[in-house]
Amino acid sequence: MKLIFERSRQGLRCATLRPVEVSTYGLKKEYLRKDLKLPEVAEVDLARHYTELSRNAFGVDSGFYPLGSCTMKYNPKLNEEVAALPGFTKIHPLQDEESVQGCLHLMADLSGDLMELTGMDGMTLQPCAGAHGEFTGLMLIAAYHESRKDKKRTKILVPDTAHGTNPASAVMAGFEVVNIPSNAEKGVDLDALRAAVGDDTAALMLTNPTTLGLFEKNIEEISKIVHDAGGLLYYDGANLNAIMGVVRPGDMGFDVIHLNLHKTFSTPHGGGGPGSGPVGCKEKLVQFLPNPSVIKDKKGNYQFECSKKSIGKVSSFYGNFAVMVKAFAYIKTLGGDGIKESAEHAVLNANYMKAKLQDIYPTDTNRYCMHEFVIDIQKLKNETGVSAKDIAKAMIDRGMHPPTMYFPHIPGVIDEALMIEPTETESKQTLDDAVAVLRELYELAFKDPKYLQEAPHNMAIGRPDEVAAARKPIVRFEGEY
Numbered sequence: 001m002k003l004i005f006e007r008s009r010q011g012l013r014c015a016t017l018r019p020v021e022v023s024t025y026g027l028k029k030e031y032l033r034k035d036l037k038l039p040e041v042a043e044v045d046l047a048r049h050y051t052e053l054s055r056n057a058f059g060v061d062s063g064f065y066p067l068g069s070c071t072m073k074y075n076p077k078l079n080e081e082v083a084a085l086p087g088f089t090k091i092h093p094l095q096d097e098e099s100v101q102g103c104l105h106l107m108a109d110l111s112g113d114l115m116e117l118t119g120m121d122g123m124t125l126q127p128c129a130g131a132h133g134e135f136t137g138l139m140l141i142a143a144y145h146e147s148r149k150d151k152k153r154t155k156i157l158v159p160d161t162a163h164g165t166n167p168a169s170a171v172m173a174g175f176e177v178v179n180i181p182s183n184a185e186k187g188v189d190l191d192a193l194r195a196a197v198g199d200d201t202a203a204l205m206l207t208n209p210t211t212l213g214l215f216e217k218n219i220e221e222i223s224k225i226v227h228d229a230g231g232l233l234y235y236d237g238a239n240l241n242a243i244m245g246v247v248r249p250g251d252m253g254f255d256v257i258h259l260n261l262h263k264t265f266s267t268p269h270g271g272g273g274p275g276s277g278p279v280g281c282k283e284k285l286v287q288f289l290p291n292p293s294v295i296k297d298k299k300g301n302y303q304f305e306c307s308k309k310s311i312g313k314v315s316s317f318y319g320n321f322a323v324m325v326k327a328f329a330y331i332k333t334l335g336g337d338g339i340k341e342s343a344e345h346a347v348l349n350a351n352y353m354k355a356k357l358q359d360i361y362p363t364d365t366n367r368y369c370m371h372e373f374v375i376d377i378q379k380l381k382n383e384t385g386v387s388a389k390d391i392a393k394a395m396i397d398r399g400m401h402p403p404t405m406y407f408p409h410i411p412g413v414i415d416e417a418l419m420i421e422p423t424e425t426e427s428k429q430t431l432d433d434a435v436a437v438l439r440e441l442y443e444l445a446f447k448d449p450k451y452l453q454e455a456p457h458n459m460a461i462g463r464p465d466e467v468a469a470a471r472k473p474i475v476r477f478e479g480e481y
């Protein structure tokens with residue numbers, strides 16, 4: 001399609017500005033641009049340009065979007081409407097507390113609901129992403145050990161099935177990362193864990209369900225080993241939609257958790273935000289939570305409170321407020337039973353698709369999965385030359401977003417992974433259609449591998465040079481207009 005610059009014709013206008021009625025401000029000459037090149041188009045051209053752009057984008061509202069690890073689920077439009085109410089949007093973060101009682105009330109109640117769902121004693125809504133929550137949680141852990149003058153604890157244990165942000169956040173927070181290998185069942189290898197813990201262990205970070213979509217089997221044992229050694233337990237709860245309302249990390253022995261409101265709790269994501277990564281913790285860590293927190297005083301008024309032992313602020317003001325409103329609306333709409341049902345559907349949908357595919361698309365384990373599963377295309381590739389990427393590209397032609405590709409990637413073990421997360425919001429009909437497409441593509445791989453290797457056939461762009469697009473992006477129009 002043409003760029004807006006290429007549509008530009010001199011003299012075309014969308015709007016006519018009124019003549020200036022105030023005296024012009026005299027900016028020094030050296031600060032003035034010699035010329036400002038903006039595209040010149042008529043309103044109709046502009047409308048068509050953006051409409052065409054939007055048609056070329058694929059979103060949850062356009063079709064099935066089983067992007068594993070990302071929870072690209074459909075989110076009720078009602079929650080958007082609620083978040084856009086003027087009482088929530090036409091406020092300023094520096095307003096007096098008395099004038100924003102409703103908003104503070106919502107923050108306090110949302111924190112309370114999230115504490116109940118996770119089994120924690122305190123919660124901050126400040127962090128603006130999952131990884132930001134991890135960083136915040138690790139700062140709490142550092143403050144805890146520091147307050148006990150336990151200065152040797154510099155290491156964070158991270159199982160190899162953790163989300164990639166876990167080790168990165170640990171390094172950002174000033175810790176050293178110790179990798180814990182998996183056992184044959186793709187869970188934490190307990191012997192390796194016993195060998196790694198010690199008086200230098202600050203915490204273990206567990207992603208559960210793991211990045212393979214499996215529930216960690218030995219959580220109680222892991223929890224005991226780490227606590228006995230004086231370390232704390234961190235739960236990566238980004239994918240809480242697999243367990244919410246069913247089990248609580250706080251009850252499993254975890255001391256700190258982060259959640260991704262922009263996955264589980266109804267804020268659409270992809271494209272960079274805005275997100276929210278609340279962090280919950282047990283009583284012994286509450287005093288270190290970021291300042292300020294919202295409390296309800298004796299008269300029933302909501303106000304901000306600061307703790308002297310706090311790790312400080314982790315974002316300007318209070319976090320992404322509109323995301324909190326959507327999460328609150330979502331939780332209140334579903335209620336306790338609905339939240340549990342939503343988790344059950346996330347798990348049921350993934351297992352349904354897995355079962356319908358596994359005779360031809362083997363998974364990496366025979367266990368039931370949680371909200372997502374990984375299929376291995378290696379055997380198909382050996383037999384036909386068709387790769388995970390080819391299957392993914394052909395799905396685009398059939399109106400579906402590809403699953404997550406080549407993740408996890410363990411050279412020699414899983415080299416051709418597709419990670420599928422149907423999410424709880426898809427119907428049986430949609431899942432059956434997706435299964436039918438994947439089965440059709442499997443047969444095509446034998447009949448006409450070339451067709452798949454050249455897919456997609458119906459898209460504006462087929463196979464871009466993905467590495468060059470990421471490493472050397474051209475984000476500026478250099479031509480003439």
Ligand SMILES: *Cc1c(COP(=O)(O)O)cnc(C)c1O
Pocket residue numbers: 069070128129130131132163165207236238239260275277
């Ligand atoms: C998405 C995700 C994260 C990171 O969340 P961001 O908001 O992208 O920083 C961390 N852990 C898990 C398990 C995730 O799925």
